[in-house]
Amino acid sequence: MARPKPAPEPDRYEPCERCGQAYLTAAWWQDTPICCYCYNQAKRLVGQCVECGHSGIVPGRTTAGHYLCRTCSGIRLNVDCVECGAEAELYRHGHCWRCELAHQVDELLTNPHTGTINSQLVGLAEALKQMPRPNSGVTWLRNPTVRTILQEIAAVDAVDQQLLNSLPVNRSAVHIRALLDEHGIAGARVDFRTRFTTWADSKLATLTSPDNQLVMRSYIQWHLSRRFDDNCTNGTFLAAKQGVTVAIDFLNFLDVLQVPIRDIDQSQVDTFIATGSETNRLLNRFLPWAIKTYRLPPLTISPHRRGTTRALTETEQVEQLTKLFANEQLTPRDRLAATLIVVFGQATHKVAALRWDQIDRDGTCTITLGTHPITLESPLDQLVVEVAESTTNRQTAAHSASVWVFPGYQPGNHLGESHLRLRLKALGFPSLATRLGTWQTITQTAPPPVLADALGIHPQTAIQHALRGSSQFGAYVAERGRHNDQ
Structure with a gap:
């Protein structure tokens, strides 16, 4: 992260002709x-x-x-x-950043025994040398951990799974293996099972009771590990980590109270839920397993009430549309992501995973969110062009030719759903409330099944939105009728 720019010092320096600020x-x-x-x-x-x-x-x-x-x-x-x-x-020494980057890449990826770069690493070498911001590459290659891992990979005759499995599972190694997978070595990416196992081993060390460690090991081994197959997603991985973290917090909470896990009752569960954040409700992922395996007596957590989120009113939706194109703080990427929710009622996870093959920019600009393409009129078509030309998350070797409209920070992956949701909420576009307001409005203007087909949701869900929207409209009409009778 760049250091923050200090405050100007007009008492020491005269104003700069370009920016008008008093700096050295x-x-x-x-x-x-x-x-x-x-x-x-x-x-x-x-x-x-x-x-x-x-x-x-x-x-x-x-x-x-x-x-x-x-x-x-x-x-x-x-x-x-x-x-x-x-x-x-x-x-x-008179060398530009790009030439320096090329030297660094050649130095790190050249096999010291043969004096050449392994053919398996040529794709990675070229991607690193051609990254749009060479100074970022040089900075990254200065990292001692990165240098050690790259040199270890370069020193072997063939990059195989045995070598990859011998690498440490840290952030640098995970990123490098994802780059290798992206640039020529299929299967090099760290799988979720390995990442979760490594993380869980370190997390289990925070449990203060040996008995509780045995319980959590069983929970992880027999209940969670089976989820990490070839179809596992980043969301499943993060949800498993979150559930384990809350369960460990609960067991440590019991240890502070000196209550063995076999002796807990409903009062301890209620106290843990009531005295913590809303995240503590994720204990409901661990409790059913512990009860089913006879480690706990029957206990309950009052479920979170669904359907309590307030949909934005029509006035608030108009304000959001105005902000969408008037707020200069929004980048083209922010604006397009918010547009897909405000205008088309898309869920955040679908927005984050949008691909360029869903957008046709030849001639009339269209986007396919459901079964049929939707024409994007001005200014939405221009917004797509701005995002395509944007360099956000495209300045390194991680996304040299990304299929994602919103590329993430991990090579080959799209932007995380939770990151996007928090980003839009901070900008004034809470995704769920915005999406509910959009659907309850547009289902009053067109048949719900048609909208469901075009925008990619289940017809029954669209009908439910229509019913909620019509009930609000009916209440408004009834209120106006009572007012006119008075």
């Missing part, structure tokens, strides 16, 4: 002071000079703010790479 002056260009932040930004800015048409680094500015190259602006700035000759920000 790094250079005087065109007889004006340039702060260190604008100086570094100008060294990286590529554009076209308005006077001579030169394309490259453009550090200068006209009085109107247009770009000028070094020659036309008279600015002396060394941005010529001594190796490739390109105009680019230099890293060290």
Whole structure:
């Protein structure tokens, strides 16, 4: 994470000509002071000079703010790479970041015994060298753990499953194995079962009672592990981790009370639920198993009431639509994700997993959410173009040619549903309330089965939305009738 920019210091420095803020002056260009932040930004800015048409680094500015190259602006700035000759920000010894990245990749992926790069690693090497932001690649390759793992992989004659299984299961190794899977070595990605087993072993160490550790090991081995097959999803993986975490918290809570697991009663369960966050209700994933296996007496957790979320009113939906295209804080990706919920009533997990093959941009722009494609009118069609041109999560080797509209942080995976949900909620688009409001509105304008077919939900679900929407409309009409009678 980048360090936060400090506050300006007008008592120490004069204002920068570019940003107007008082920071340390790094250079005087065109007889004006340039702060260190604008100086570094100008060294990286590529554009076209308005006077001579030169394309490259453009550090200068006209009085109107247009770009000028070094020659036309008279600015002396060394941005010529001594190796490739390109105009680019230099890293060290006159080499640009991209040349440095190529050297680092070759150094780490070359087999020290043969002096060449294993053919299995060529795809990874090329992807790393061509990543849009080479400085990010150099920074990543500085990580000692990353370097150790890459060197270990490069030092063998063949990258096989035995080698991959010998690697540590940490964040760097998981990411590297996902990159290998994405760029030529099928099956290299860490499977969910291995990741969960490694995580669970460390989590079990936090249990304060040896007896409770035995109970949790049985729960993990005989109840949860069977879920991690070839069809396991990231959601299943995260849900299992969350359920184990809450169960361990509960068992440690009992240990503090000095209550053995075989002696607990309903009061301890109720106290644990009442004194914690709403997450503690996830104890209902562990309790049924413990009761069924005769480790606990019959106990209950009052279920969460479904259908209690309030749907947004028509006025609130209009406000959201206005915010959708008026709020400059929204990136194109945020705006498209929110549009799919606000306009089309899509669930968050479907939005996160949207693929580019569901969108046709040849001629009339269409999107397929259900059985039939839907035409996207302006400004939605332009929004799709902006997202396609966006560089978010596409600046590294993780998603060089991603099929996902919203690529995630893990190579080959789309954006996480929970991450997207929290992001939209923070921007003023709570996904469930927004989606309910949308469906209860649009089902009053078209037959629910037709909408269900076009937007990809079950017809019965669409009918239920229609009934809720019509009941609210009926209550409104009745209220107006009573008002008119008075």
